[in-house]
Amino acid sequence: MLQRKTVHIGSSLLRESVKNQSCSISNVVSHPLQNSLRTYLHFCGYKQHPNFGFALKQTKILKQISRTLRTRRQAVSHLDSVLSDDVTDTDDTPPSRKPQDVIQTLSTKSDKFTVGKTRESEFQNKKPRKTGMDIAKELRQKKLNSDEPEKDTEENLVKKAVNAIKMTDFTYVEDEAIAKLIRRHVIYADNKMVIFNKPYGLSVHDGDGISKNVKQVLPMLSKMIYGVSTDVPLSLCHRLDKNTTGVLVCTADPALESHVKKMFRLNLVTRKMWAILVGIPHPQMGIVNIPIGQAQTTDKLTSKQFTRMVARPTVSYDKMTGEETARSFSRGQTAITKFRVMDSSRDVSLVEFEPETGVKHQIRLHAADCLDCPILGDHKYSKMDSLAPQKVPINILNRFKLPPTKTRYIPMHLHQSQILIPDVFDHPEKRHLVVGARMPVHMDRALRLFRLNPGKPSQWKVKAIPPPQLEAPPSDPSNPLFRNPQAETDLSNVKPVDPVDQCVFVFRSQLHVKYKKY
Structure with a gap:
């Protein structure tokens, strides 16, 4: 028989009970600790005894342990720790306690385990299990409350530099949030058109591999500007690259939409980038x-x-x-x-x-x-x-x-900093529209880092719109375009009108729209 120098009293009492066959076999075959105790006795030096078993009366405390402890191995180790509080058994001092004393010892120490109503009250007072989000919030709060500054290691410095220039990824951003972002960047809005500063990283149209774009949020943007109860369709007149910021024009009037698109198609729109x-x-x-x-x-x-x-x-x-x-x-x-x-x-x-x-x-x-x-x-x-x-x-x-x-x-x-669209308004003196957009944050930061000064802006030049070509002879008096040189007055003292003076300049947010709630 295998002997150990120092064993817990629990193992020695179990060995004595098996040796003397004082623990008779019972019908408790499906006990949750039976396999663990069999392995435990085998480790202590005993082979599986044919009459190995525990009576219901003798295993009552073990059932109480199994309710509180999750695994069988923990239950056995916890049983040994309870028994080892009083006496330890060595080879020089053979075990003198009987199995009935073991059960009595366990009964006296059963206050360490919770049974019945006590167990239910324990679960009622038990704190809820923390989730990963709770742990993350606690860590963030500790960093905010901690007075110690972060160590300026090379890795932390690189992370700070990357976070300073890293742009927003709109792949997982909701459409409503994108529409609110564009609404905050609106530069000019009236009953016929909406002009805004396009954010960085947002595509204008849909395509392969593009999940979020400006076109799909235009209905939400229209309701945010004109009213929830309105249904004003907005349509894009031109496009910008995904990673290009600047002025983007949308129209709400079909006649104005065709005119603005024609101006872009004929290259009559002046753009400064x-x-x-x-x-x-x-x-x-x-x-x-x-x-x-x-x-x-x-x-x-x-x-x-x-x-x-x-x-x-x-x-x-x-x-x-x-x-x-x-x-x-x-x-x-x-x-x-x-x-x-x-x-x-x-x-x-x-x-x-x-x-x-x-x-x-x-x-x-x-x-x-x-x-x-x-x-x-x-x-x-x-x-x-x-x-x-x-x-x-x-x-x-x-x-x-x-x-x-x-x-x-x-x-x-x-x-795209500025844009000039000719013949937008019907006013005889103010017909053209000039809209300017602020630079994005990353470009503004780069100008400060490299100490670049834009200086004075260049002068605007309105491109002349070609007149319609008519085949009617100008010498015919019945033609409305007929000009009589004798009837014309002297126009030498009349100053020509500068097209730039006929421009409406918009560099700050102007909303000429009345929001309709109902």
Whole structure:
């Protein structure tokens, strides 16, 4: 028989009871502690006895233990701890207590266990189990209440820098929250049109892989502006890229919608877009007139194909000789962009673009491929054949306090600051509308970091609308366009009307709408 130097009195009494066969077998076969006690006795040196068992009277305390303790192993260990409070058994002092004394000992110590009504009262007074959300709230509250500042380790500094430039992801944002956000960014609203400053990272139209966009929240936005009981349909007149902020025009009148879309289609809408470029363009003012087209390219690293706009110039230039040769075939769309450097610092510049045409990704491509100065945060057009994050000079990263491995978090710094729409109003003196939008937070922060000053704004020039062409001869007196030179007065002293004086300038929120509650 296996002997141990020191065992609890519980195990020695159980061994004695099995040896003397004082515990007769009973009908308690399905007792929850039977398997655990059998394993326990086997560990102490006894094989399974054919007459091993416990009577109902002798297992009453064990049933009480099993109600409170969850696992069988805990029940057995807890039983040993209770028995070991009084006496310990060694090889020198053989056990002298009988099994009946064990049961009496357990009965006297049963106040440690809860049975019956006492157990129910315990569960009533028991505190509710904490969830993960409760623990997280407690940790946040401890951080807020703690007077000790966080340690400025390298990891914490990188996290702070990333959180400072990380933008909102609208994938899991509800439509109502997006509509409220756009409502706070409304610049101008009347009974016929709504103009707002589009947030960063929000698509205008739906498409593949786009779950949230401006178009799907326009009905909610209409009710927030015109009233809950109203049903005014809003329609988009143009579009902006997902990562581009700035002025976005919506109309509520079908006649005005067709007019504004026609102005955009004829390139009569004047737009001014501000961008922070990596590098300084040379010359600092000019016009880029290079057609662009869409093409399929392959990433060198991943061999993945993606769609990208590429430059398709009509003239090829030889750098060695300086000769220009006309190309016989070019499948590109006409793209003309005016640019002006407003301010520059080391390796960065603030440039104002004025696109004359409206081709997809026109400014981004002209800045990256034609001026060789990509927009800061434009990871798609920074490289010709790669989708890797943009390579930024180390001095720019130091301003953002970012390591080179975190450049993918830098947002694109492109903003449509102002827009001029001609012939919007029916007023004879004020016919045009000029709307300006504030810069987003990340661009404002970048201007402060790089100490860039936009300076004085450039002058507006209203594009002349071509008159309708009529084939009626002007010499016919019956023609309403007939002009008699003899009847005309001298107009030399009359000053021409400046189209800019006929503009209504809106740079702060103006709502000319009466909200209807019912």
